[in-house]
Amino acid sequence: MPTPHEVLRGTFGYQEFRPGQEKIIQSVLSGRDCIGIMPTGAGKSLTFQIPARLLNGTVLVISPLISLMKDQVDALVSNGFRATLINSTVEFEERRRRLSELRQGRLELVYLAPEALEGTLRDIIKDCPIRLLVVDEAHCISQWGHDFRPAYRKLLGLKAELGNIPLLALTATATRQVTADIIEQLGMTEPDKYLGSFFR
Numbered sequence: 452m453p454t455p456h457e458v459l460r461g462t463f464g465y466q467e468f469r470p471g472q473e474k475i476i477q478s479v480l481s482g483r484d485c486i487g488i489m490p491t492g493a494g495k496s497l498t499f500q501i502p503a504r505l506l507n508g509t510v511l512v513i514s515p516l517i518s519l520m521k522d523q524v525d526a527l528v529s530n531g532f533r534a535t536l537i538n539s540t541v542e543f544e545e546r547r548r549r550l551s552e553l554r555q556g557r558l559e560l561v562y563l564a565p566e567a568l569e570g571t572l573r574d575i576i577k578d579c580p581i582r583l584l585v586v587d588e589a590h591c592i593s594q595w596g597h598d599f600r601p602a603y604r605k606l607l608g609l610k611a612e613l614g615n616i617p618l619l620a621l622t623a624t625a626t627r628q629v630t631a632d633i634i635e636q637l638g639m640t641e642p643d644k645y646l647g648s649f650f651r
Contacts, residue, residue, distance in 0.1 A: 455480070458504045459497070462530060469494045471645040476501050479583055479617045484610075484642035486589070486620045486633060493647065495621045496523065499585045503532065503559040508582035511613075512562045515588050515600055520562040527560060534560040538567055556580040565591075565602035568609070581613050586637060589620035593632035603636070610638050618642075 455476045459465050468476075471489055475498040478485040489495050503510040514520050520536045527534040535549050535558055552558050553576070563572070586592070592603035610618045620633050620642070634642060 452505060455501050455505065458501045462504060463497065463501075468497075471647065472498055474643070474645050475619065478643040479619050480505060482617050484618045484620075484639040485645070486630065486639065486642050487645045488622055488625050488630065489645070489647045491623045493623075495587070495623070498621065499583065499619055500527065500532070500560065502583055503534075506582040508556060508580040509553060509558050510560045510583045510585060511576065511581045512560060512585045512587060513565050513568075513603075513606065514562055515564060515591055515598075515603075517564060520564070524560075524562055532560060533558050534562070536562040537572070538562075538564045550575060553579045565600060565606060569602060569605060573609070573612070577612050582616055584610055584613060584616055584618045586618065586620045586633075588622060589633045589637070590622040590625050590629050592636045593625075593629045595626070595628050595632055607636055607638055615640075 455473060459468060471487060472494055475485050475487045479502050487495060487498060499510050499512060517538050517540060520538065524534050524536050537546055537549055553561055586606060588598065591598045591600040592606065593599065610616065618637055618639055620637055620639065625633065
């Protein structure tokens, strides 16, 4: 199996990790929960895209912004990843096809909006080979945060439903109060933490 460094260079064309990236990647690859607070532009997405190449199964990414999801998936596909998104913009037959690929373990990354898990999809993904759960923009789960999204609160229990797989929570901004709330609301277990130098 290649190393994270080999994927960084061979797949993404970067020579070195940015601060925090390698620490977070090693945490999730070793099966630990992790919370990463990194400024916008610090390369948060590589902290789960590289594990997606290395884990035998799918990385499930919960993201609040449908437009951003599409951009990320398009970039991943053009870079040779087996990635897709499932949200309200996807027509029924296409959604069914994508879910079939997910069940068969043929996808490296699947992006979902948190609201997508409020229906039958939550039961469906329990039987899929998901190896890492990523909650992007994790501050949205906190009522103390500035972008509170009620659907994020319903993510509690998802980690356990997926077999207690590692959970990676990412955000560009979180006070100590919001960080503690993220950990509690997601049911994280003694997570490793990487806090960018701007942490307040």
